[in-house]
Amino acid sequence: MRAIPLSYVIRNLWVRRVTTILTAGGMSLVVFVFATVLMMTEGINETMVATGQPDNVIVLRKGSGSEINSAILRPQAINLEALPGITTDGQGRRQVAREAVVLNNLPKRDSEDMANVTMRGTSDIGLAIRPQVRIAQGRMFRPGTTEILVGQAVTRGFANTGLGDTLVMAGREWTVVGIFDAKRSGFDSEIWGDTDQVMQSFRRAVYSAIVFKLTNIEAFGTVVKAIADDPQLQLDVKLEQRFYAEQSEGMTRFIKVLGLSLSVIFSIGAIVGAMITMFAAVASRIGEIGTLRALGFRREAVLIAFLGEALSLAIAGGLLGLLGASLMQTVNISTLNMTTFSELAFRFKLTWIVAAQTMGFAVLMGFLGGFVPAWRAGQLSIIECLRQA
Numbered sequence: 001m002r003a004i005p006l007s008y009v010i011r012n013l014w015v016r017r018v019t020t021i022l023t024a025g026g027m028s029l030v031v032f033v034f035a036t037v038l039m040m041t042e043g044i045n046e047t048m049v050a051t052g053q054p055d056n057v058i059v060l061r062k063g064s065g066s067e068i069n070s071a072i073l074r075p076q077a078i079n080l081e082a083l084p085g086i087t088t089d090g091q092g093r094r095q096v097a098r099e100a101v102v103l104n105n106l107p108k109r110d111s112e113d114m115a116n117v118t119m120r121g122t123s124d125i126g127l128a129i130r131p132q133v134r135i136a137q138g139r140m141f142r143p144g145t146t147e148i149l150v151g152q153a154v155t156r157g158f159a160n161t162g163l164g165d166t167l168v169m170a171g172r173e174w175t176v177v178g179i180f181d182a183k184r185s186g187f188d189s190e191i192w193g194d195t196d197q198v199m200q201s202f203r204r205a206v207y208s209a210i211v212f213k214l215t216n217i218e219a220f221g222t223v224v225k226a227i228a229d230d231p232q233l234q235l236d237v238k239l240e241q242r243f244y245a246e247q248s249e250g251m252t253r254f255i256k257v258l259g260l261s262l263s264v265i266f267s268i269g270a271i272v273g274a275m276i277t278m279f280a281a282v283a284s285r286i287g288e289i290g291t292l293r294a295l296g297f298r299r300e301a302v303l304i305a306f307l308g309e310a311l312s313l314a315i316a317g318g319l320l321g322l323l324g325a326s327l328m329q330t331v332n333i334s335t336l337n338m339t340t341f342s343e344l345a346f347r348f349k350l351t352w353i354v355a356a357q358t359m360g361f362a363v364l365m366g367f368l369g370g371f372v373p374a375w376r377a378g379q380l381s382i383i384e385c386l387r388q389a
Contacts (some may be wrong), residue, residue, distance in 0.1 A: 019280070020313060020316075022273075023319070024320065026270050026317070030263060030266045030365065031321025034267075034361050035321060035350075035354060035355075037255065037259025037260060038256075039058070039350050040255055040259070041255055042349040042354060043346045044252050045245070048247055048248035049241060049244060049248075050186075051187055052239070052243060052244040054240075054241050055213060056213055057239060058210070058243050059072065059209060059210040060236045061236070062234050066263070067099070071208070072206055072207040072210055075232070076210075077098050078233075079209055081210075083223055083226050084219070084222055084223070085220070085222050086212050087214060087215045095128065095212055095213040097123055097211045098334025099126060099194065099207060100198045101118060101121070103118060103119070104191070106167070108157060108159075109156070109159045115157075117158060118261040118342045121197070124140060124191065127140065130182075130187070133181070133183075133383070135179070135182060137163050138163050138179075139177055142194075144196065145197065146194075147176075148167070149179070149191070149192040150192075151189055151191070152179060152181050156332065157240075162168070164337055169201070170201040180192070189342070224263060251339070267361075267365050270369070274366060275369045275370070278306065278310050281367045299379065303374045304374075305377075307371060310367070310373070313366055314369075315362065317366075318358060322358050329347060331347070333348070
């Protein structure tokens with residue numbers, strides 16, 4: 001079967017360049033929404049997974065699901081510190097952090113709105129077992145004081161959170177003595193202070209979580225068994241990285257379902273637009289189709305040529321939409337973490353998988369919008385074309 005030259009397809013798109021630009025532009029907007037949703041879910045996943053360390057373990061109350069809802073008694077914390085498989089530092093201290101996690105309602109920096117911010121009571125050990133967290137400005141808070149460290153995302157988004165500023169929380173004044181960089185993990189959206197001071201101020205008698213570092217990842221099974229065998233430790237134990245990955249699942253699922261549903265609805269309009277464009281192209285080129293058939297090109301060649309035009313429109317629109325979506329990577333954005341009901345800062349992330357899925361979606365729109373007109377063009381006979389020309 002002789003194929004119609006690609007130059008013929010490109011020439012026809014150029015001749016109808018105004019229609020081509022409008023149709024490709026409509027598709028690009030749909031593709032932009034589709035790609036942005038996928039990039040958002042990838043960004044949230046990246047942020048949450050980066051929050052945990054692969055060799056850290058987090059222990060919560062059984063069935064709590066999040067640190068905010070968890071409660072671990074002091075005797076339980078003492079028993080957990082004695083578990084096997086926990087690493088020690090150069091001074092022989094076991095790398096176990098007792099942490100209390102609470103919510104604070106703080107004013108946004110550029111508006112009068114209020115939003116919840118996670119405050120974590122921790123210690124120098126809590127900082128040491130999380131190597132992705134480093135103090136970018138200032139210093140570490142002193143134990144037993146109301147000094148605090150603030151994540152970079154909190155500093156950007158909330159008022160009175162700069163170095164040296166004072167925040168009033170739980171009826172006490174807290175001084176910002178350091179700003180930390182957590183490499184775009186969830187900790188960037190938190191405030192850290194001394195565990196005992198946080199518990200006293202917020203009237204918590206129990207810890208939210210116990211986090212410790214393993215000597216090696218193989219020790220995790222031993223830790224799980226030791227906790228399961230102790231009747232006083234009716235607790236959930238998870239690798240920290242897995243715990244934070246699970247925290248993002250519900251939120252990313254909701255965003256993906258909502259965003260992709262909107263993309264499908266918008267895509268119907270884009271498909272109809274492409275179909276109308278291609279039907280108009282067929283109707284205006286009846287004579288050309290008859291000539292192509294008279295020159296010996298078969299129905300399949302005509303169908304492929306017109307379908308190629310529709311797919312070219314879709315690819316152009318897909319690339320344009322993907323280019324626009326890629327610019328979103330420069331935007332810092334925050335959303336509500338539906339697990340903790342606090343602000344979570346993240347960035348859009350474009351991956352090769354997202355790009356492939358986006359272009360696949362664009363090509364699918366082009367195929368659905370162009371197949372029927374292309375099939376119609378291929379079904380026209382020479383006599384019918386000459387009669388209508």
